[in-house]
Amino acid sequence: MDVGRTGAKPQTGEAMSECERRHVTYADAGVDVEEGARAVDAIRDAVRATSRPEVIGGLGGFGSCFSMRGFKDMEDPILVSGTDGVGTKLAIAQLLDRHETVGQDLVAMCVDDVVPVGAEPLFFLDYLALGRLKAEHVATIVGGIVEGCRLAGCALVGGEMAEHPGVMATDDYDLAGFVVGIVDRPRMLGPERVHVGDVILGLPSSGIHSNGYSLVRRVVIEGRTTGQLEAYDSGLGESIADAVLRPTTIYAGALTRTLKADAPIHAMAHITGGGITENLNRALPTTVDAAVDRGGAAGPAWQVPPIITYCVRAAGLTLDEAYRTFNMGVGMSLIVAPGDVDAVHTALAAEGLEPFVMGTCVEGSGKVVYR
DSSP: OOHHHHOOOOOTTOOOOHHHHOOOOTTTTTOOHHHHHHHHHHHHHHHHTTOOTTEESOTTSSSOEEOOGGGTTOSSEEEEEEEEEOTTHHHHHHHHTOOSSHHHHHHHHHHHHHGGGTOEEEEEEEEEEESSOOHHHHHHHHHHHHHHHHHHTOEEEEEEEEEOBTTBOTTOEEEEEEEEEEEEGGGOOSGGGOOTTOEEEEEEOSSSTTSSHHHHIIIIITTOOHHHHHSEETTTTEEHHHHHTOOOOOOHHHHHHHHHTTOOOOEEEEOOTTTTTTTGGGGSOTTEEEEEOOOGGGOOSSOOOHHHHHHHHHHTOOHHHHHTTSOTTEEEEEEEOGGGHHHHHHHHHHTTOOOEEEEEEEESSSOEEEO
């Protein structure tokens, strides 16, 4: 019997197919479209606050539009893109039910990856996947993204909220971000500008930032209750929770303004996963090594955040392992000519940054060496 074509109905007692018996809505399947709409409304004003003059339209379109007219005077405009996530730090935020700052972590991991070539971050998009979407929860997370974009000077032009019932646990979520920046080719920074004798400056990190958290969770978080994690720790001067969830410093905004003021910087390295050892080398030509003064048993000349020292000791890491895992107090490295150190220091200090000398460039093969 073809019900669809003839319009005939099953006779009394005749078995109905499962599709004919059931009425299952999207909400029944675990996706609340109305809550999604409320979430968009909850973040609309915050997102609008990050807008730049180049942004065309607002939230709600299928694609985000950004005018490039303002950059037409560049000799050879180069678009620079980056993408990243927050990783295991999110699991700790979920455990402690503290979600206000992970959005800033997300933005930092992206924008500070494009600024080392001299690029100004222009616009940012995020992807938020959740087991269950709650408008207030989304607003809290996106609030951190908005703050990150404000600090970086880029516009939050769009994003995606995806609810995944049955795939993710109800309270689980994950974040990914995407940034596009621009630099004029003649002003690009990079290894080709670096020479033997150049000085390596460091910019202080706020803490662990967003790398090494699989190890942090293993040696610091596991086995402790939330009460223990939230309790004041005299060795840290704060709670473990506060220390491990401190947001990643965003350098991009200040560095962009410094570069626009013609600060003579040759190259930069964002110190992320792999630590100083596996990031500073990315700013070097193949004929130059970065000789970093980590000071042996006495420690480096700069301050290592207490939470990093705490984690290194808890894991029993050697110095080499520590410098390959954590940022060790250096969030960004800059390479400048010896005669320009004072000028760059002054320019960075005017932006509220506190650079310190962490080493020099010597003849070598493009590696980081310690002394």
